[in-house]
Amino acid sequence: MNQYEPSLALTNALLIDGTGGPVIDGATVVVSGSRIAAAGTDVLVSPHARVVDLAGKALLPGLIDAHVHLGGLGFRSTPPFGGRAATDDYAAAREGALRYGVTTQRSLGDFLHDSIAVRDGIESGTLAGARVVTSGPSFQVEGGHPNATVWGSEPAAVREGARMPKSAEEAERMVGELAATGVDLVKIIISNNAIFGPARPELKMPWHLTDAIVDAAHAHGLRVAAHTETVEDARAAVERGVDDIEHLVLRAQEPQDEAAAEELFALMADRGTYLVPTMVAHQFEASADGDARTLRYGNHLIRRAYEAGVRLGVGSDAHSPGLHGWKLRDELVMMVHDQGIPAPAALSMATRTNAELLGIADRLGTVEPGKFADLLIVSGNPAQDITAIGHIHQVIRDGRVVFKGAGA
Numbered sequence: 001m002n003q004y005e006p007s008l009a010l011t012n013a014l015l016i017d018g019t020g021g022p023v024i025d026g027a028t029v030v031v032s033g034s035r036i037a038a039a040g041t042d043v044l045v046s047p048h049a050r051v052v053d054l055a056g057k058a059l060l061p062g063l064i065d066a067h068v069h070l071g072g073l074g075f076r077s078t079p080p081f082g083g084r085a086a087t088d089d090y091a092a093a094r095e096g097a098l099r100y101g102v103t104t105q106r107s108l109g110d111f112l113h114d115s116i117a118v119r120d121g122i123e124s125g126t127l128a129g130a131r132v133v134t135s136g137p138s139f140q141v142e143g144g145h146p147n148a149t150v151w152g153s154e155p156a157a158v159r160e161g162a163r164m165p166k167s168a169e170e171a172e173r174m175v176g177e178l179a180a181t182g183v184d185l186v187k188i189i190i191s192n193n194a195i196f197g198p199a200r201p202e203l204k205m206p207w208h209l210t211d212a213i214v215d216a217a218h219a220h221g222l223r224v225a226a227h228t229e230t231v232e233d234a235r236a237a238v239e240r241g242v243d244d245i246e247h248l249v250l251r252a253q254e255p256q257d258e259a260a261a262e263e264l265f266a267l268m269a270d271r272g273t274y275l276v277p278t279m280v281a282h283q284f285e286a287s288a289d290g291d292a293r294t295l296r297y298g299n300h301l302i303r304r305a306y307e308a309g310v311r312l313g314v315g316s317d318a319h320s321p322g323l324h325g326w327k328l329r330d331e332l333v334m335m336v337h338d339q340g341i342p343a344p345a346a347l348s349m350a351t352r353t354n355a356e357l358l359g360i361a362d363r364l365g366t367v368e369p370g371k372f373a374d375l376l377i378v379s380g381n382p383a384q385d386i387t388a389i390g391h392i393h394q395v396i397r398d399g400r401v402v403f404k405g406a407g408a
């Protein structure tokens with residue numbers, strides 16, 4: 001690097017750097033190429049830099065959504081393309097996310113070859129969109145969700161989107177094959193209660209298979225995300241060494257044993273297990289089903305997890321066209337307004353904590369020299385009023401402006 005390298009200087013910004021430290025007024029962030037070169041209040045700006053005055057605007061790390069599906073419920077109408085050159089495919093998920101300041105998404109249950117093609121296409125620059133970290137398919141039980149629900153057991157979809165081992169040996173082999181194909185982590189769906197109810201206990205992932213999957217994943221250096229829907233299942237999954245719990249509870253459930261939840265949170269805080277609540281998915285279900293009670297109970301539980309010191313990630317479970325990014329904004333608003341989590345903490349969770357959860361904190365998640373310049377610029381101060389996170393001015397990914405809001 002030399003002083004003549006073209007650079008961009010973003011000046012007079014309210015800097016919310018993602019570290020959880022104090023908001024810095026009047027900050028300058030210098031971007032050189034795809035990286036952040038400097039950030040703070042005493043930054044020298046080269047006379048060759050292009051200067052953009054951000055008075056009245058806040059500058060943050062690009063948001064990270066820790067739980068999405070690139071195809072999700074559209075799977076039935078969008079057959080897997082099996083790795084052929086991705087063009088318009090998944091455009092809503094890829095580019096929709098950027099419009100709301102989400103610059104990285106973790107895909108937790110998608111078609112194997114599609115999600116890897118999309119991830120790699122975005123990384124190499126042949127596709128526009130937010131960066132992708134992917135589990136590829138998810139481990140699930142035959143007859144459960146989503147193989148029997150979303151895809152109606154359609155063979156091509158199941159082959160790409162599901163792994164349904166019948167034995168520990170088969171589970172181990174499947175994890176090895178996924179690792180060789182290049183997935184970033186492993187996803188297990190443990191509970192199926194929200195759809196099938198506790199009346200179908202045979203649809204729960206057998207614990208000996210969970211053990212085999214977790215051990216094999218860790219042997220390959222892959223983390224394990226576990227979809228659970230009861231406090232009891234989450235507890236057993238945490239004890240078996242999964243790295244994060246997705247959802248924790250889902251719709252149509254009665255409040256569970258308060259003391260058991262407290263024990264779970266103490267265990268998670270102690271072990272450093274992450275929790276990604278995806279409460280906005282409940283909101284969606286609540287409006288559909290009128291089950292606002294589950295939503296209230298879920299918000300209460302997440303508040304208690306926060307107070308217990310559980311590492312909270314932020315995910316939206318976005319899965320329908322047009323919803324990527326937008327749903328993460330709503331998740332953040334719910335965390336602050338309905339769970340009572342302070343806005344600066346929530347913003348740090350959606351940036352730094354999520355980067356740690358995704359294993360990319362060495363290069364993303366905070367505004368610090370050396371990190372990739374994935375940046376979100378909004379009007380107003382979201383550390384004071386979280387709804388400002390939706391007032392998008394500009395979104396920068398890899399040092400380049402990838403979206404401009406109205407008036408930008």
Ligand SMILES: [Zn+2]
Pocket residue numbers: 067068069108109317
């Ligand atoms: Zn999901």
